[in-house]
Amino acid sequence: MTATSTPVRNTKVMNRFDLTSRLIGKLKNEEAVIGGIGNTNFDLWAAGHRPQNFYMLGSMGLAFPIALGVALAQPKRHVFALEGDGSLLMQLGSLSTIATLAPKNLTMVVMDNGIYQITGAQPTPAAAVSDLVAISIGSGLINSAWAADEEDFERLIDQSLSASGPALIGVRIDDKPGVGTTRRDPVQIRERFMLGLGVRQPL
Amino acid sequence: MAAAEQQTSSQASHEQNWHGIVLQALKRNEIRLVPYVPDRVLTTLIKNLHADPFFTTFPAAREEEAVGIVSGAWMGGMRGAVLMQTSGFATLANVLASLAMPYQIPLILFVSERGTLGEFNYGQSLVCRTMRPVLDSLAMEHHTVTRLDEFEFIVDRSIKQAITTQAPVALILSPLLTGGKVFDK
Numbered sequence: 328m329t330a331t332s333t334p335v336r337n338t339k340v341m342n343r344f345d346l347t348s349r350l351i352g353k354l355k356n357e358e359a360v361i362g363g364i365g366n367t368n369f370d371l372w373a374a375g376h377r378p379q380n381f382y383m384l385g386s387m388g389l390a391f392p393i394a395l396g397v398a399l400a401q402p403k404r405h406v407f408a409l410e411g412d413g414s415l416l417m418q419l420g421s422l423s424t425i426a427t428l429a430p431k432n433l434t435m436v437v438m439d440n441g442i443y444q445i446t447g448a449q450p451t452p453a454a455a456v457s458d459l460v461a462i463s464i465g466s467g468l469i470n471s472a473w474a475a476d477e478e479d480f481e482r483l484i485d486q487s488l489s490a491s492g493p494a495l496i497g498v499r500i501d502d503k504p505g506v507g508t509t510r511r512d513p514v515q516i517r518e519r520f521m522l523g524l525g526v527r528q529p530l
Numbered sequence: 531m532a533a534a535e536q537q538t539s540s541q542a543s544h545e546q547n548w549h550g551i552v553l554q555a556l557k558r559n560e561i562r563l564v565p566y567v568p569d570r571v572l573t574t575l576i577k578n579l580h581a582d583p584f585f586t587t588f589p590a591a592r593e594e595e596a597v598g599i600v601s602g603a604w605m606g607g608m609r610g611a612v613l614m615q616t617s618g619f620a621t622l623a624n625v626l627a628s629l630a631m632p633y634q635i636p637l638i639l640f641v642s643e644r645g646t647l648g649e650f651n652y653g654q655s656l657v658c659r660t661m662r663p664v665l666d667s668l669a670m671e672h673h674t675v676t677r678l679d680e681f682e683f684i685v686d687r688s689i690k691q692a693i694t695t696q697a698p699v700a701l702i703l704s705p706l707l708t709g710g711k712v713f714d715k
Binding site: 359361381383384385386387388389391392393394395396397398399400401404418419420421423424427428513514516517520521524525526 | 563565586588589590591592594595596597598599600601602603604605606607608610624625627628629632633634635
């Protein structure tokens with residue numbers, strides 16, 4: 328189903344929008360969600376806008392660092408970060424930083440289709456040879472795992488909410504584009520996010 | 531000794547040196563989160579930040595990553611600043627143009643300036659020349675600090691301006707202020 332060959336894994340190929348919707352459906356405590364650039368935040372947008380969602384419109388690779396900042400600033404709020412595999416490849420060092428700081432209120436999800444879907448589905452350099460969850464474990468994020476299927480994904484999400492350290496969940500996804508399109512209004516996105524986090528009061 | 535000079539020297543003895551001024555200005559402005567990519571010139575400042583429980587300070591793998599971290603923290607209500615050297619700044623054009631500027635995030639950068647006034651590595655002097663054109667092309671506020679007696683004023687006012695106007699600022703620490711890094715081995 329994927330456009331490229333990927334390392335042999337017994338993990339089901341799932342769908343980004345479906346998984347994002349499942350995650351959003353579980354959130355009951357105003358958890359923050361950071362959506363990486365491109366399809367990742369398009370599907371976050373399409374899954375239903377929440378004031379605690381932050382949508383990136385550039386700065387490829389920074390979903391995890393931005394989420395780390397939110398998690399450090401608000402240790403009582405759980406923070407989710409959704410990132411594509413190509414984006415994560417740009418900022419692998421951030422996994423070491425997060426492992427060192429080890430915030431327990433951070434869950435990272437890597438949407439791995441092995442391709443740069445949005446630019447024409449070219450394979451990433453990692454697609455045929457690298458295992459991003461193994462890289463994550465090797466970076467010190469010992470609570471990292473591939474989700475076997477949708478049920479397993481939900482189980483891992485639940486588990487991460489009460490974990491004693493940061494969690495990373497790898498999901499293999501198909502090559503479908505995002506379902507929606509984020510409105511590209513960065514100031515409004517940031518301001519609504521800050522309202523949603525209780526940092527700002529409405530005018 | 532002129533009165534102004536006396537005042538300067540008493541202030542200097544109170545806060546002593548450029549890195550002490552940075553640390554106090556960060557504290558005064560409630561800036562607690564200070565990720566960095568290290569530089570020789572910043573060594574003492576980094577050591578003192580680590581020693582002070584007021585600060586959460588740690589190394590990031592890339593300057594861009596550190597910018598992402600303090601941007602997220604700002605949105606979550608925690609103020610931050612990033613420390614780096616000139617060559618690290620040169621990796622930031624994309625994140626400044628796609629995150630800090632358009633989202634109006636008061637990103638505060640301290641850049642230890644290499645590449646000038648005694649540089650011994652040609653690559654450093656070349657990359658240094660790209661820094662101000664990038665800042666100017668984005669119309670991003672920046673100051674090059676050369677004098678200790680002006681430093682506290684510039685740092686304190688720049689931090690306050692960044693926060694109140696929600697606009698990034700880069701403070702470039704000249705070798706005239708810090709002594710810089712010289713060829714020794």
